[in-house]
Amino acid sequence: xxxxxxxxxxxxxxxxxxxxxxxxxxxxxxxxxxxxxxxxxxxxxxxxxxxxxxxxxxxxxxxxxxxxxxxxxxxxxxxxxxxxxxxxxxxxxxxxxxxxxxxxxxxxxxxxxxxxxxxxxxxxxxxxxxxxxxxxxxxxxxxxxxxxxxxxxxxxxxxxxxxxxxxxxxxxxxxxxxxxxxxxxxxxxx
Numbered sequence: 152x153x154x155x156x157x158x159x160x161x162x163x164x165x166x167x168x169x170x171x172x173x174x175x176x177x178x179x180x181x182x183x184x185x186x187x188x189x190x191x192x193x194x195x196x197x198x199x200x201x202x203x204x205x206x207x208x209x210x211x212x213x214x215x216x217x218x219x220x221x222x223x224x225x226x227x228x229x230x231x232x233x234x235x236x237x238x239x240x241x242x243x244x245x246x247x248x249x250x251x252x253x254x255x256x257x258x259x260x261x262x263x264x265x266x267x268x269x270x271x272x273x274x275x276x277x278x279x280x281x282x283x284x285x286x287x288x289x290x291x292x293x294x295x296x297x298x299x300x301x302x303x304x305x306x307x308x309x310x311x312x313x314x315x316x317x318x319x320x321x322x323x324x325x326x327x328x329x330x331x332x333x334x335x336x337x338x339x340x341x
Contacts, residue, residue, distance in 0.1 A: 154181045166191050166208065170198050183207050189231070191215045192223075201225050209234040212263065214246040221253040228268075229261045238265025238289050245269055252276040259283045266290040267310075275299050285309045290316045291333065298322045305329070313338035 155167035166188035170177055175198045182189045182205045189208040192198055193215040202225040205212045212231035213223070228244045236242035243265020247253070249272060260267030260282065267284040270277055274297040284291035284307045291310040294300055299322040307314035307330045314333035317323050319341030330336045 152179050154183075156182070156184045158185045158187075169193065170200070171195055173197055175199070176201070178202055180204075185209060186234075189213055189228075192218055192221055194218070196220060198222070199224070203227075206230045207233060210236045211241045211246050211265075212244050214241070214248075216248040216250065218247070218250045218253055221247075221250060223253070223255045223258065225257045227259045227261075229259070229263065232264035235264060243267065243269065243289065244287060246271060248272040248274060250274040250277060254278045254280075255282060257281045259285075260287060260291065261285050263287045266293050269293045269295070270297055271295045273297070277301075278303075280304045282306075284314075287311070292316070294318070294320050294323060296320065300324070301326075303327050308332045310334065 158167045168190045170192045171194045173196045177200045180203045185208045187210045189205040189212040195218045197220045199222045208231045212228045232242035244260040244263035244267040247270045267287040277300040279302045282305045286309045288311045291307045293316040295318045302325045305328045310333040313335040314330040315337045
């Protein structure tokens with residue numbers, strides 16, 4: 152239930168919330184106007200990030216890596232990358248990597264300069280479901296270099312690039328999503 156704002160760790164630093172370790176619950180916080188990042192979960196096991204409002208981070212709003220069994224649920228992630236970093240270098244709503252059996256469900260990713268929900272590099276067993284991703288400038292929901300994931304029951308619209316994107320991802324199931332008014336509906340490569 153904290154409100155955290157105006158943090159100034161500007162160069163790839165930690166945001167105002169960093170969860171590492173086991174079984175942390177990060178719930179009902181408002182994180183806003185940070186210089187670089189918002190909420191990070193790194194080197195964790197069985198952590199839950201739920202019902203937070205995370206907005207106006209200078210680079211990426213949420214992210215982290217080396218997480219097992221992370222539940223990211225019911226969060227609103229919006230207006231990130233106001234410093235206009237190159238989105239391929241983390242700018243946008245999120246960037247998670249190197250995760251096992253994580254679940255992103257019931258979140259809203261909107262109005263980010265870059266991707267909305269992005270997982271990259273060596274994640275497996277991820278489930279993306281019931282998320283709403285809209286009005287992001289690049290790739291609303293993007294899985295890159297991951298495997299054995301499920302992307303289902305999401306609503307994705309008004310994105311400058313692909314609504315749902317999968318790059319170099321074997322064994323990924325995409326089903327029952329509503330995808331409209333994007334530059335490309337669903338892109339598959341690799």
